[in-house]
Amino acid sequence: MNQPAIHIENLSKRYGEGDTAVDALKGVDMTIWPGEVVGLVGPSGSGKSTLLKCLGAVIEPTAGKMQLGGDIVFDQTWKIDDLRVLRRDRIGFVFQAPYLIPFLDVTDNIALLPMLAGVPDVQARERARELLAALDVGHRAKAQVSQLSGGEQQRVAIARALANRPPVILADEPTAPLDSERALNVVRILNRMAGQYQTAIIVVTHDEKIIPTFKRIYHIRDGRTYEEAGEGRPA
Ligand SMILES: Nc1ncnc2c1ncn2[C@@H]1O[C@H](COP(=O)(O)OP(=O)(O)OP(=O)(O)O)[C@@H](O)[C@H]1O
Numbered sequence: 001m002n003q004p005a006i007h008i009e010n011l012s013k014r015y016g017e018g019d020t021a022v023d024a025l026k027g028v029d030m031t032i033w034p035g036e037v038v039g040l041v042g043p044s045g046s047g048k049s050t051l052l053k054c055l056g057a058v059i060e061p062t063a064g065k066m067q068l069g070g071d072i073v074f075d076q077t078w079k080i081d082d083l084r085v086l087r088r089d090r091i092g093f094v095f096q097a098p099y100l101i102p103f104l105d106v107t108d109n110i111a112l113l114p115m116l117a118g119v120p121d122v123q124a125r126e127r128a129r130e131l132l133a134a135l136d137v138g139h140r141a142k143a144q145v146s147q148l149s150g151g152e153q154q155r156v157a158i159a160r161a162l163a164n165r166p167p168v169i170l171a172d173e174p175t176a177p178l179d180s181e182r183a184l185n186v187v188r189i190l191n192r193m194a195g196q197y198q199t200a201i202i203v204v205t206h207d208e209k210i211i212p213t214f215k216r217i218y219h220i221r222d223g224r225t226y227e228e229a230g231e232g233r234p235a
Pocket residue numbers: 015016022023024042043044045046047048049050051
């Protein structure tokens with residue numbers, strides 16, 4: 001574990017120019033190691049989505065440095081040519097809503113990304129089945145998405161995020177629509193997957209049910225981050 005999965009130094013993001021400019025990030029520092037699940041917590045408008053979008057190579061930061069594994073992604077200029085490939089192969093996304101594809105079955109919802117990345121269909125489906133089993137939804141592999149419960153759909157969405165074995169997963173309010181028990185179950189799964197696949201996971205959340213489970217928390221306020229050791233209470 002000699003390289004952080006994510007390393008950010010003095011990252012800033014300004015939207016717009018002149019009188020209407022908004023400084024959404026004002027020098028963020030963050031280091032996350034493989035296998036860690038870290039919380040990112042902050043009030044509305046504090047810069048959480050902006051930070052996640054920078055990390056996910058969806059928007060370009062204004063200044064600072066951002067590294068994924070050993071590679072500099074941003075350092076005053078985008079260093080990696082193909083950001084689409086970076087997003088596909090190195091970052092998994094989990095959102096508040098699962099956004100599964102309704103006309104594909106559960107297995108193919110997960111296998112699609114590896115297939116698009118060039119993994120042969122048989123292997124991609126095998127990988128999907130392995131992930132579904134690891135997430136305790138193996139018995140739903142052939143079901144249609146509409147036949148799953150909310151918690152099952154979220155587990156399938158997590159399996160999809162892991163399908164290309166990315167070193168980083170960005171989870172934006174992944175437990176918001178779930179009740180307490182299901183929310184804690186999702187956190188348990190994220191922790192287990194982080195350990196099993198050495199994935200670094202950032203969870204943006206307001207969810208008071210899950211905040212005490214993080215070992216490390218970054219608080220973000222007015223575009224600046226403050227690190228805190230969390231309670232790390234088992235989920
Ligand atoms: N595209 C944009 N253009 C201009 N300003 C923006 C844009 N996106 C966000 N902002 C501003 O940047 C600041 C940070 O916004 P951001 O969406 O990152 O906050 P957030 O913490 O994710 O908020 P919420 O929890 O409400 O989603 C806010 O002041 C917001 O108004």
